[in-house]
Amino acid sequence: PVTLSNTQYNVLIGPNLLQQAGILLTPLLSQKKVFIVVDENVASFHLQTLANSLTLSQIEYETILIPPGENTKSFKYYEQVVNTLLEKNVERQTPVIALGGGVTGDLSGFAAATVLRGLPFIQIPTTLLSQVDSSVGGKTGINTPTGKNLLGAFYQPQIVIADTHTLNTLPQRELLAGYAEIVKAGLIDDIELFEWCENNGEKILSKESHYLDEAVERACAFKARIIKNDEFEQHSKGRNLLNLGHSLGHTLEAELGYDGRILHGEAVALGCCLIFKLCTSMGICPQEDTDRVLHHFKSVGLPTSIRDLSFPLQASSLLRHLQHDKKVKNTKVLFILVNGIGKTFTSQDVREEDLLKLLMNDGCI
Ligand code: NAD
Ligand code: ZN
Structure with missing residues (x-):
């Protein structure tokens, strides 16, 4: 558990949790629809497992695909993610799931923090760095031409699901x-x-x-x-x-x-x-x-x-x-x-x- 002044959430750690994501998320959802932000690498390895699990729990999903790499933590992709969410008529209660490393988590967390002044946010970290560090603690943001992480928000996830089995595909x-x-x-x-x-x-x-x-x-x-x-x-x-x-x-x-x-x-x-x-x-x-x-x-x-x-x-x-x-x-x-x-x-x-x-x-x- 992570206990903060206004909120508390759990960090679930273990192998093969991705297969159970639908069941684990169901109690947290007030509607059966989510957006998944994922980079192309992670999508090729792990999106299907998450998608199957959500479908089994009758949770609808839409995917927002971003390119891999630190350069994606930018104004350009922030704009792209928030515009996609808004164009697809995201509602205040619709969660954003970050499936990926720290880049995906930081970018989509910042999008979740700012769209409609805050959408529920879920972290499914798939790099060791994001499992041990960036997915926990609520720091979200993007880089600007002046430097790294200079634009952002403190915005805590509702849950972190760290499936250590996903690390098998990590270089x-x-x-x-x-x-x-x-x-x-x-x-x-x-x-x-x-x-x-x-x-x-x-x-x-x-x-x-x-x-x-x-x-x-x-x-x-x-x-x-x-x-x-x-x-x-x-x-x-x-x-x-x-x-x-x-x-x-x-x-x-x-x-x-x-x-x-x-x-x-x-x-x-x-x-x-x-x-x-x-x-x-x-x-x-x-x-x-x-x-x-x-x-x-x-x-x-x-x-x-x-x-x-x-x-x-x-x-x-x-x-x-x-x-x-x-x-x-x-x-x-x-x-x-x-x-x-x-x-x-x-x-x-x-x-x-x-x-x-x-x-x-x-x-x-
Ligand atoms: P990343 O998200 O770029 O992921 C690294 C690479 O691994 C990418 O190419 C990605 O596509 C690939 N990948 C991810 N999961 C994979 C998997 N399971 N199998 C195969 N490939 C996979 O980088 P990162 O190291 O996770 O995160 C770095 C970022 O995190 C930096 O931007 C850093 O500033 C940020 N960070 C944030 C915090 C915070 O508190 N918010 C803390 C530390 C670092
Ligand atoms: Zn660090």
């Missing part, structure tokens, strides 16, 4: 990128989760069902705990902490573009490593903790240094991008720093020369 690189967000959760304030990842990472990544389910459950429980105390990201020790590694991560994504040279989760893994290195060089995080974090990310095949990217990156350009980050307050970037594994705090006191040194030492030009 391994995407699975690994999602795994980075689980490790990140441990690094924030759950050393037990981090240790569990150290011991079981290989099993999770080889999709051993029991471990995969437990990983999703642990990460969702962690996220539910954080957002419960800070639904709207207002406290310095709350939701903000979920952005560990993200200021630098988003900067790397923006610099490299959204065409697959770096995935969000890869950027987050590298961003976390950079923060640990920075904090060790500032004398506030033990070297052994940083070594341990780097060792784990490296052992599963995630990038731990800018050198691992094999694309030339300019430190000055990265620092410029950093200024566009949403977490800029009074012109200073709000960083999530660490005193060690599981010990995070926010700070605006990172000196530009320290960042520059970090990036140059890590392989930037």
Whole structure:
């Protein structure tokens, strides 16, 4: 369960839940009609299963197909989705189902939040990243030419159905990128989760069902705990902490573009490593903790240094991008720093020369 001030919803986790979607959704529906937003990849693998399940429960559906990829989280496709919903005479009670990864969830959640000032919203995440992170917590939105996720709304789903079996069709690189967000959760304030990842990472990544389910459950429980105390990201020790590694991560994504040279989760893994290195060089995080974090990310095949990217990156350009980050307050970037594994705090006191040194030492030009 995710418990918030005005609402509560469940995150269901397990194999083969998609087949049961019709039965699981029926008690939530006030009318037997839904819209499914799905990208072309996910449609080819999993739409039929959902459609069959809805039909068995006599739930009518219409499908809105979008292209896969981060570039779909844009004004253009937002407009297309909301126009389709309106042209098809969507009603206030008609739910929108996001079937797919974080791109589909963020875009369709924002459409659901805004069409007729709010349609019921249902998340059926199909990437590891969306199952452990983006489908829970209510952040929805799109990117703008100025940067990522700059337009959006807090809008909670009515239910999250995370069918871990759908991950069987997910490319391994995407699975690994999602795994980075689980490790990140441990690094924030759950050393037990981090240790569990150290011991079981290989099993999770080889999709051993029991471990995969437990990983999703642990990460969702962690996220539910954080957002419960800070639904709207207002406290310095709350939701903000979920952005560990993200200021630098988003900067790397923006610099490299959204065409697959770096995935969000890869950027987050590298961003976390950079923060640990920075904090060790500032004398506030033990070297052994940083070594341990780097060792784990490296052992599963995630990038731990800018050198691992094999694309030339300019430190000055990265620092410029950093200024566009949403977490800029009074012109200073709000960083999530660490005193060690599981010990995070926010700070605006990172000196530009320290960042520059970090990036140059890590392989930037
Ligand atoms: P994604 O939605 O682009 O999915 C990745 C790729 O996998 C796509 O090509 C998709 O078509 C494909 N895919 C999805 N499920 C599949 C399956 N089961 N089998 C085969 N292919 C499948 O990316 P993502 O990594 O899920 O999400 C990234 C997005 O999530 C970013 O835009 C990021 O900003 C956002 N995000 C949001 C939050 C939040 O709180 N809202 C949190 C973290 C990340
Ligand atoms: Zn993230």
